[in-house]
Each structure stands twice: as C-alpha cells, then as structure tokens.
Amino acid sequence: MNAVVTESLEPLIAELRSRGFTVVGPTTRDGAIRFAEISCAAQLPAGRGDEQQPGRYRLTERHDDLVFGFAASPDSAKRYTQPPRQPLLRMREGTVEEAAAEAPRIALLGVRACDLAAIAVQDRVFLGGRHPDPAYRKRREAMLLIAVNCAVPGGTCFCVSMGTGPKATAGFDLALTELSDPHRFLIETGSDQGAEIVAAISHRPATGDDVVAAEEVSRVAATRMGRQVDTDGIQERLAGAHDSPRWAEVASRCLACTNCTMVCPTCFCTTVEDATDFTGGVAERTEVWDSCFTLDFSEVGGSSVRGSGSARYRQWLTHKFSTWFDQFGMSGCVGCGRCITWCPTGIDVTEELGCIR
Secondary structure, rough: OOOOOOOOOHHHOOOOOOOOOEEEEEEEEOOOEEEEOOOOOHHHEEEEEEEEEOOEEEEEEOOOOOOOOOOOOOOOOOOHOOEEEEEEEEEOOOOEEOOOOOOEEEEEEEEOOHHHHHHHHHHHHOOOOOOHHHHHHHHHHHHHEEEEEOOOOOOOOOOOHHOOOOOOOOOOOEEEEEOOOOOEEEEOOOOHHHHHHHHHHOOOOOOHHHHHHHHHHHHHHHOOOOOOOOOOOOOHHHOOOOOHHHHHHHOOOOOOOOOOHHHHOOOOOOOEEEEEEOOOOEEEEEEEEOOOOOOOOOEEEEEEEOOOHHHHHHHHHHHHHHHHHHHHHHOOOOOOOOHOOOOOOOOOHHHHHHHHO
C-alpha cells in the first residue's frame, strides 16, 4: 500500500479549493448527515454519529471526535452525477434554446465504498451503451472523488453481502481511512490527479503501524454489518417467484411513496416536465427524477402497465437483483441499506429476499 498520513483535513480542503474545486462534504443539516458545500474542516460533523434501523434514522452524539463516525447518509453521489432536476430546453417566441449541460468542478469528500460501486453502476448505465449521455460524461469528468473507508456501518448496511465494501478498492482519486489514538488520516491515491494533490499538502509517509491500523478498521467494519443477504442463485429465485404471495403481502405495507428509489444511489429513472410562464411566452422542459413506484411511470394506450402495488414492488426488486444483470451485467444493488432506513413503513429488502427464497 502506497499511503501517507496527515493530521488534519484542513490542508486538503484548502488545496482543493485553490485548484478551483467546489468541495462538497458531509454536514449536519435537517436532522441528518447531508452533503453540502464546505469551505473548511470545521464544517464536517466531528463527534456525530447516527442510528439507522428499518424506517428509522436518528443523529447521535459520539464519545470521540471521529469526523466520519456515521453510516451512509440519505444523500449519495447520484445527486451530483445525475442531479434531481436538469433543464433540457427553453422555447421562446418560436425559437428553441437547448440548455447547456452544467458540469461544475466538484470534489466530493466522504464517498463510501458502496457509493463508489454505485457510481460504477451509473457509469455502465449512462456511458456503456450505444448512446452515451454527454451531460453525464461531462459531470463525471469534472468530478474528483475522495472516498472514506467505512469504520461505522449502520444497522441497515449489507455491503459485504453485495461485495462492495466496506473498503474502497477502485474508482477513487483519494481514499481516506480515519484512525484514532492519535487522531489522523491515512490517505491512499487512486489517480495521477489525486497524487498531485497529496504531494502539495503537508503529510508524512505511512508507517507499518498506520497501515495495520487502517486494515483493522476495514476488517472490524466488515464484521459489524447490520444486515446480510444470500445472493447465491438470486437471479433464478426471483425469476421463478413471479406468482409468490409475498408480493401481495409486502404491497399491503408499501405506500408507493418512492422514498426507496429517491435515496437509492443507482436508480436512474427520469421523466420530463413541461411548464410555461403566466404569459405563455416562454416554455421550459426539465428532466426530473422519477420512480417505477408511481402509477403512471409505465403506460400503454393510456393505461398503467403495472396497476397494482404488488406488481410495482415486484418490478423494482426483481430489476435490482435479477434483470439488472441481464441489462448491464452487474447488480443494481450495492448494499448501502438506504432503502430500508428511509422506508416509512420499514420494509426491509433483505427480509423480502429471504422470504422469496
């Protein structure tokens, strides 16, 4: 492992800002850990943790000064790789103006291993087909990813089952492991740009003890997953469960609120909205996030393809864990557990998959 150690993240944040990056990192806002622009390390949520269970999220106070002592937040990198609202075009007095894709230089600090895996899924979706998305490509090329190796999994995490964490192994420019006694950060580089940034800040070479301590952080985190799921033969099991009574049972609890798809770091479905001003002189078309849980998401001849809640839940779960492989050659789930935490009725995908099995 080629790694260095720094005592503080302040020089790193300052260096990123001096290079023209908008630094986005975890902050405490609205009763949760949320991504937001930061200008200094003091804005990071040191000493804050979280409690996550099905349908439950609470911020907690830690008994230490860990900066990253919490699990996956409701925000993921998707908010920056595929923004919730994107203007497409504006029509004014008979002319059509296509909106230029915005691609700000963002340094995303605090990306977990599961979210790096989710970005790889999105890259396959948006860049891997015959018609790559140029706006997505511009945003990805402008983005710097600073991963954090997870030390404190949440009660709904199951990244080990999905093979996506808790340690970041690829897809990052820099990867941090937060160590204590004394408090410090071990930094690994994953790109030439990341190496240039590290070279410009104060640091020391990592010792053998630093490396062992970092490996122990990831080892212990892997043993503390809040959930697990058996993925052996999962595609075939779901394909053969089309008529399972479990779909109706889970649908009786599902509110079709779309929370699970909104917080999911890989769900990529969108729709378009058209709006005009009060005078009717200007019309705008905007792409917005959508969900397969909405009744009008898929229609044929003006009628919904999936008119029941059980059909929509079956479509979502089967796509995530089975037919996603057919489309993209990989799983649509990275085990972050957000869909479990943020489901108002506490529906647990790991439990549902176990019942289907």
